[in-house]
Amino acid sequence: MSAIRLSPAAAILRHGVLVLTSAFILVPFVWMVSLSLKSPGEIFRATFSVLPAQFYGVDNYAKAITSVPLPGYMGNGLLVCALILAAQILVCAPAAYALAKLKFWGRDFIFAMVLVGLLLPHQVLSLPLFILCYKLGILNTYLALVIPYVVSPFGIFLFRQFFRKIPDDIVHAARLDGLTELAIVWKIMVPMALPAVIAFSIFSVVAHWNDLFWPLIAVRDGHLMPAPLGIMAFKNEEAGNDYGPLMAASTLVVAPLLIAFLAAQKWFVEGMTGGSVK
């Protein structure tokens, strides 16, 4: 790729637009971090400053961690996200391989169904899923948080697009080398589609780490709650107006995602654009 040289005016305009839009997205986060460092009195002052006049961060963060079991909530979130991701990859990779590389009757129809699944918002399914979990007797367990997300149409779609780009000859060579179809999936296809796997992992973890809706329905026990639900509990307990610790808790919940994304940014971009550019 060669960079296109812009005239200074165009460059300024372009960067201006980029700065404005990113500021628009970043402001709430900056505000959140800023509030998490301020004293209760300063939070409700009429004037706004990014930096606190009086540094109250230690108190807010200490309160966020101690007054509710926030580390426990985050541990729940981690466990649930890990289980969901592992199960999703376990299901999506073989399904995507079959849709990308095997010929069988009804393949295109099944892929069309996957696309339909991609269009359905998860909330539409919440009632049937709730009933299903109830019948299975797994409501208010970790399983109830994991099971509804095990099959990800998005994951199947993303992996399939990536697997399709892998030449058939590689699959043929693997068959001649004695690999079974499942071995081809795990030893050849998944490692070759690593950017897609990482991109999908980020999507999946972000979505389920931040998910509030389904956990709200599926679990009631405090010790099962993932982080966002925990924050809500925290807010209720603290009678609503102690915003400093609340913002501190929110910051703590968002931080792992931010760090993970920055660490995996390179693969993330490749995974998202790889299908379209190459």
Add this chain to the structure above:
Amino acid sequence: MSGIAIRNIRKSFGATRVLHDVSLSIADGEFLTLLGPSGCGKSTLLRILAGLEVQDTGSIEIGGRVVDGIRPKRRDVAMVFQSYALYPHMSVAANIALPLRMRRLSRAQRLPLIGRWLPGSGPVISGIEMEVSRTAEALGIAHLLNRRPGQLSGGQRQRVAVGRAMVRHPAVFLMDEPLSNLDAKLRVQMRAEIKDLHRRLGVTFVYVTHDQAEAMTLSDRVVVMRDGEILQVAPPQEIYADPNDMRVAEFLGSPKINMVDATMREPGLVDLAGSALPVACEIAPGSKFTVGIRPEAFQFAEHPGPGVITGSVRMVEHMGSDLFVYFDPCGLEHPLIARLSAERAPHIVAGQTLHVSVRPDQLLVFNRDGRRVRARDVSRTNPSTPVREWA
């Protein structure tokens, strides 16, 4: 031991018929080339042999065993692909070792990290490592074992692909245009190495190519395919000098064979390009047919005379030892190409008049359907046309 019998194979992809009733038998240890333009079905036939495609009808036998419905890995065949099909995320050593690991180690022993420490796997793994390094040694890639395929040149990748195929000592080697991604110089070198490999291993090779030079230099026998059919199966010399079919004659040889419409004047004498040439064919007088003349079959003649074709020179290409002379005999739309020795015909220039003679036994006569009409009693024991060097 590992000959191949192909019986009445048919294959269609949807409405397109790719192979029509192909039968062929390949001797143990033979180097057989499937030659033809792209889309002639040669690669499909190879994939059916490997078990990667399933034929619609017909049967394949490898080493006396019918292999229809047997999975590729149980067929004891190895394949080298045009794209090499190396695993990009594995080192060269891991690429070559994979077929052995899949065959010799149990599922548990293949597990990463712990597999190595399971009972019994140690000696097997070190045995595999030894064979991998021996194979790499033989192919001159021992210093590359820790690299990834992406870090190798085309020729090196090609060797790795060959290494992965030969490491498990298959009974049959299948090669699908293995040289076509290499540059011209490397191709000639790898061609010699493949020939050498065949001599050393002594197993059956089935080699697919569209490059006639590869087919002619490597093969014991060449199978010329066109539109899903086998046109001719013969050793390289014979397929060049004695083609069965107009399409075979046209596909082989560079520059291309001259095809001239001709009429039988009287038994044994044919009207061709404005002169009367003797032929030894049983064709009724007055009937029309086509005569093929290889460019090197023309001999420079000093004077016009009986059996001599005369035309004006359109263009001369100097090729060093030879001249390619394009000349227009009277009554022909297209020029004929003659390949003349530079020593015998040194001073030919465009615009001059050229006389060339042809020996009767070097006229290849084809009927209206493109089938060869053979001489009645011209002995076939001396296909005297010299086969030129194939560079």
